[in-house]
Amino acid sequence: MRLTRRSLIGTVWATGLAACAAAPGMSAGAQEADATELARLISSGQISAAEAVEAAIARASAIQPTINFMVSDTFNAARARAAGPVAGPFAGVPYLIKDLNDVSGAITRNGSRASRSAQPAQTQDVYVSATLSTGLICIGKSATPEAGYLPTTEPLAFGPTRNPWDLQRSTGGSSGGAAAAVAAGVVPMAHANDGGGSIRFPAANCGLVGLKPSRGRLVAEAAPGPTDISVQGCVSHTVRDTARLLSLTERNGTAALLAPVGYVERPVRRRLRVGLLTKGFGGHEADREVAASVSAAGLMLQSMGHEVSQTDWPTAESFQDDFLAFWSLGAAQDIAGVTQATGLAADETNFEPFSLRMAQNASQLSQADVGAVIGRLMAATAAYATWMKGFDIVLSPVFASPPSPLGYLRGDVAFDTLRERLIRQVGYTLIHNVAGAPAVSLPLGRTSGGLPIGVQVSGAVGADGLLLEVAYLFEEAMPWRSYRPRLG
Numbered sequence: 001m002r003l004t005r006r007s008l009i010g011t012v013w014a015t016g017l018a019a020c021a022a023a024p025g026m027s028a029g030a031q032e033a034d035a036t037e038l039a040r041l042i043s044s045g046q047i048s049a050a051e052a053v054e055a056a057i058a059r060a061s062a063i064q065p066t067i068n069f070m071v072s073d074t075f076n077a078a079r080a081r082a083a084g085p086v087a088g089p090f091a092g093v094p095y096l097i098k099d100l101n102d103v104s105g106a107i108t109r110n111g112s113r114a115s116r117s118a119q120p121a122q123t124q125d126v127y128v129s130a131t132l133s134t135g136l137i138c139i140g141k142s143a144t145p146e147a148g149y150l151p152t153t154e155p156l157a158f159g160p161t162r163n164p165w166d167l168q169r170s171t172g173g174s175s176g177g178a179a180a181a182v183a184a185g186v187v188p189m190a191h192a193n194d195g196g197g198s199i200r201f202p203a204a205n206c207g208l209v210g211l212k213p214s215r216g217r218l219v220a221e222a223a224p225g226p227t228d229i230s231v232q233g234c235v236s237h238t239v240r241d242t243a244r245l246l247s248l249t250e251r252n253g254t255a256a257l258l259a260p261v262g263y264v265e266r267p268v269r270r271r272l273r274v275g276l277l278t279k280g281f282g283g284h285e286a287d288r289e290v291a292a293s294v295s296a297a298g299l300m301l302q303s304m305g306h307e308v309s310q311t312d313w314p315t316a317e318s319f320q321d322d323f324l325a326f327w328s329l330g331a332a333q334d335i336a337g338v339t340q341a342t343g344l345a346a347d348e349t350n351f352e353p354f355s356l357r358m359a360q361n362a363s364q365l366s367q368a369d370v371g372a373v374i375g376r377l378m379a380a381t382a383a384y385a386t387w388m389k390g391f392d393i394v395l396s397p398v399f400a401s402p403p404s405p406l407g408y409l410r411g412d413v414a415f416d417t418l419r420e421r422l423i424r425q426v427g428y429t430l431i432h433n434v435a436g437a438p439a440v441s442l443p444l445g446r447t448s449g450g451l452p453i454g455v456q457v458s459g460a461v462g463a464d465g466l467l468l469e470v471a472y473l474f475e476e477a478m479p480w481r482s483y484r485p486r487l488g
Contacts, residue, residue: 034238034481035093035188035245039135042092049092053082053137056094059186060139066487067162069180071099071109073140081137088135089248095136096190098178099144101125101232106138111146111155111174114338114350127232130219130249131191142190143177145411146352147334149327151201151399151426152409153177156352160406163205164485165451169403172201179206179235183485189236189245196327197398197429199233200441204398204454207443207483208235209471211242212429214461215436216257218249223257226381227326227374229433237481239471240265242440246464261465267476268469274301275311275394280427281320287401293445293453298395300477311394314387315380315431320423322380323430324358325365325373331355332362352411354418377434384435388460393470398441398454400425428456438464440471443480452483 033041041047057075064070078094086092097103100110102121109115132138143153143161153161153176161176163169164184171180175192179202182190192199194212203210213231216224220232232249236242247263250256276298278291285291302308313319335346335355344350346359365373388394407413409421432439438459445453457474459467475481 033188035090035236035241036238038188039090039093049082049086049137050079052092053078053094053139056139056187060181063181063184063186063487067164067167067180067184068159069143069161069177069184069186070096070140071143071158071177072107074103074106074138075140077105078137078139086135086137088133089244091135093136094139094187095131096140096142096178096181096187097128097131097138098175098191098193099141100148100174100193101128101191103128103138103141106141108141109157111144111148111157112338112351113157114342114344116157117342126219126221127249128191131245134245134248139187142175142181144175145173146355147331148174148193148195148198149331149355149358150174150409150411151197151422152404153180153202154406154410156411162406163403164487165207166403168406169451170205170406170409172203172205172399172403174198175202175235179203179208179210182206182208182235182237184487185484189234189241191232192235193230193232194433195230196323196433197426199235200398200429200439200454200456201426203235203441203443205403205452206235207452207480207485208237209239209242209440209442210235210454211246211440211464211467211471212432212438213246213464214258214438217251217261217438217464218246219251219255226378226436231433239468239475243468246468258462261468264465264468264472266469267473268466272301272306272392272470273390274298274306274308275391276308277311277313277394277396279312280400280424281313281315281430282317282423282427284400284424284427286397289445289447290397290399290401290453294395294397294455297444297455297474297478300474304477311391313431314383316376318376319380320427320430322373322376323434324419324422325361325369326377328358328362329365329370331358335359354411354413354415357415380431381435384431384437385460388437392459392466394458396428396456396458398428398456400427402447402451402453432458435461437461438467440467442471442474443483444474444478446483
């Protein structure tokens with residue numbers, strides 16, 4: 001069936017609460033349209049950018065009260081941009097920017113009560129500018145936990161973002177608002193970033209593709225240092241959307257720090273050496289259904305002739321505690337910067353208990369302690385590089401369990417309890433940020449109750465292209481595009 005203006009607006013971007021559910025008579029193409037397809041429809045004149053944006057705004061307005069995915073909207077600016085000429089491969093496609101990044105004219109809240117008096121940004125991040133230069137149109141700022149610290153999007157300042165698959169479950173974090181909006185059909189893909197799993201966690205919990213690129217892969221204000229752990233990216237329904245956006249925002253020419261990937265368009269065609277593990281850094285075994293999803297992905301690759309073998313993380317026992325200590329240094333720096341700039345008190349009227357406790361813990365570290373932590377993290381980087389020489393890719397869980405109940409990882413849970421939960425839950429993603437290596441969450445598993453389970457595919461530094469090729473392979477062999485949640 002030909003996708004017409006009416007069929008696309010009336011189905012893919014419908015404003016009812018049955019998110020991504022097939023309407024009577026809806027074509028399969030309309031139901032599964034991604035950003036690449038929507039851009040083609042706009043380019044061909046079947047719909048206009050203004051209509052695509054208006055439909056996304058209507059969808060956002062209908063869905064926001066249910067899942068709370070957005071902190072603030074940029075509807076007027078989006079309408080104005082869509083009304084004029086829009087150029088680029090994604091011209092006219094509606095999009096969200098995560099509320100840790102500045103967008104000119106929009107307020108950045110960082111998920112925090114301390115930002116209640118923030119003013120609209122006068123400039124925007126280099127990566128945001130590069131993203132929007134592809135023709136994407138920002139319709140709002142997506143929700144995040146305070147400063148992106150936690151793997152759930154339940155900021156006390158704004159309330160929880162709810163998972164479209166189960167409104168009592170977490171979306172993951174810190175790009176939880178972005179993932180919820182994409183899963184619910186508000187936008188076909190959305191901006192995300194990752195300092196310890198914050199692209200991959202929400203992708204896993206919401207049934208999406210979430211690639212954490214290699215350190216230094218994408219455009220930025222400056223070249224990253226060896227301890228810079230955060231990277232930019234997106235969450236999407238399809239591998240091709242993620243691959244295309246990566247190709248459009250990576251460093252090129254003399255600015256390239258890694259060999260450019262370009263636009264990856266097809267599955268891997270060579271035999272792979274695949275490592276597989278289901279235990280976390282601390283030796284905890286993943287939930288049964290999560291482990292089964294990873295094993296099933298390994299068996300699928302093995303059936304296609306790839307060599308699959310069991311392995312273990314190359315990290316030391318102290319790795320997660322070292323990462324948390326390093327993370328705490330960032331919290332201390334963030335809180336000090338906010339209090340100095342605003343005069344606000346560093347207390348629970350402005351910051352969450354978890355953030356304050358991390359800053360307190362950081363204050364107790366001596367310079368020698370900090371040096372030792374960084375030294376051990378650099379040793380983990382070297383160990384990862386050596387380990388990956390034995391494999392092309394490694395399969396693992398993303399989270400130890402399926403989406404957790406709301407409140408389980410929230411920032412006001414008693415610190416020691418929360419710490420133990422974090423150590424168990426996030427024992428699969430941190431090393432890639434420390435090592436600067438790429439990793440992608442793919443929606444390859446489901447619980448008996450129908451909740452998404454992400455399987456992580458990781459590789460050596462710079463192997464982003466290979467991971468995309470493997471992702472295409474899985475997308476063909478274990479297709480997920482019709483697997484969408486229903487609301488209402």
